[in-house]
Amino acid sequence: MTRTRLAAVDVTLCYGDRTVVEGLDLEVMTGVITTVIGPNGCGKSTLLRSLGRLLRPSAGKVLLDGKAISSMKSRDVARILGVLPQTPIAPEGLTVADLVARGRHPHQSWIRQWSGDDEREVTEALELTGIADLAKRPIDELSGGQRQRAWISMALAQGTDILLLDEPTTYLDLAHSIDVLDLVDHLHEELGRTVVMVLHDLNLAIRYSDQLIVMAEGRIVASGPPKDVVSAELLKRVFGLDATVIEDPVSDRPLIVPIGTRHVYGAVGGPKSTV
Numbered sequence: 001m002t003r004t005r006l007a008a009v010d011v012t013l014c015y016g017d018r019t020v021v022e023g024l025d026l027e028v029m030t031g032v033i034t035t036v037i038g039p040n041g042c043g044k045s046t047l048l049r050s051l052g053r054l055l056r057p058s059a060g061k062v063l064l065d066g067k068a069i070s071s072m073k074s075r076d077v078a079r080i081l082g083v084l085p086q087t088p089i090a091p092e093g094l095t096v097a098d099l100v101a102r103g104r105h106p107h108q109s110w111i112r113q114w115s116g117d118d119e120r121e122v123t124e125a126l127e128l129t130g131i132a133d134l135a136k137r138p139i140d141e142l143s144g145g146q147r148q149r150a151w152i153s154m155a156l157a158q159g160t161d162i163l164l165l166d167e168p169t170t171y172l173d174l175a176h177s178i179d180v181l182d183l184v185d186h187l188h189e190e191l192g193r194t195v196v197m198v199l200h201d202l203n204l205a206i207r208y209s210d211q212l213i214v215m216a217e218g219r220i221v222a223s224g225p226p227k228d229v230v231s232a233e234l235l236k237r238v239f240g241l242d243a244t245v246i247e248d249p250v251s252d253r254p255l256i257v258p259i260g261t262r263h264v265y266g267a268v269g270g271p272k273s274t275v
Helices: 044-051 074-078 096-107 116-128 144-157 174-191 202-208 232-239 261-267
Strands: 004-015 018-029 033-037 059-064 081-084 162-166 194-198 211-216 219-224 243-247 254-258
Touching (some): 018 059, 018 219, 033 174, 116 144, 232 243
Parallel strands (some): 033 194, 162 194
Antiparallel strands (some): 004 059, 243 254
16 A cells, blocks of 8 residues: 655755755655656755755654654664665775674664674675675775665665665766666565665666656756656756657656757757767
8 A cells, every 4th residue: 555654844954044945845655766856956965864864854844654753763763764875984994794784773772782683684685785795895895886785785784664865876887876776676676665766867767766856946846757757848947958858768768868069060060079
């Protein structure tokens, strides 16, 4: 049964005196991959931080399963919701296994120390992300794609069923970006995780998302399935991008083809650069 897991209700978000997001409403449904897109500085990552209780709204509220997230205990939130920031930092020399084990901290207490259940959760998380063979390697020795898998493993080890991922493909080449997003898709399809991502690559966002949220200047300007949202008009209005939108021959979803001056000039007989 589809239901709302996360919601923002008339949320305003500020950094000091600067308002970044104002009067925003949204709903994140269970078992869905929702991706937030928009131009730089529009408030995408700020919104994600507020959904993960890393930033308190100046006005309005964020609801987690119908409860005000600000009123919940941090440990209770961490058992439901896992957050992967854009550029997570691990202490120098920390191994993959030790990093992933930190995901079990919300389940620890002075009367409940490390147990066999915790060990199984860490092992399963490493296996699900395909990095069990890297368990003893220091995080700072891994490639970008391996490092992202390690951080996702830690979020999985928390045992949460909601994942918030801020630019999980940052600094990755296209092959590794696809690899990480395939993993996210597997976690969604096979394990039923609810996922909210922020992505810059519009075509990857379209291909890997059930719902898109398009932001501009701190507000949501469009939302819905990619086929209902993406158009040449929206790309021009929100991103200032001249593009044509065709059907992706692989996914049958919209595919954005940017239009630059090189081919426009060449088509009308004007100057066309050569390499």
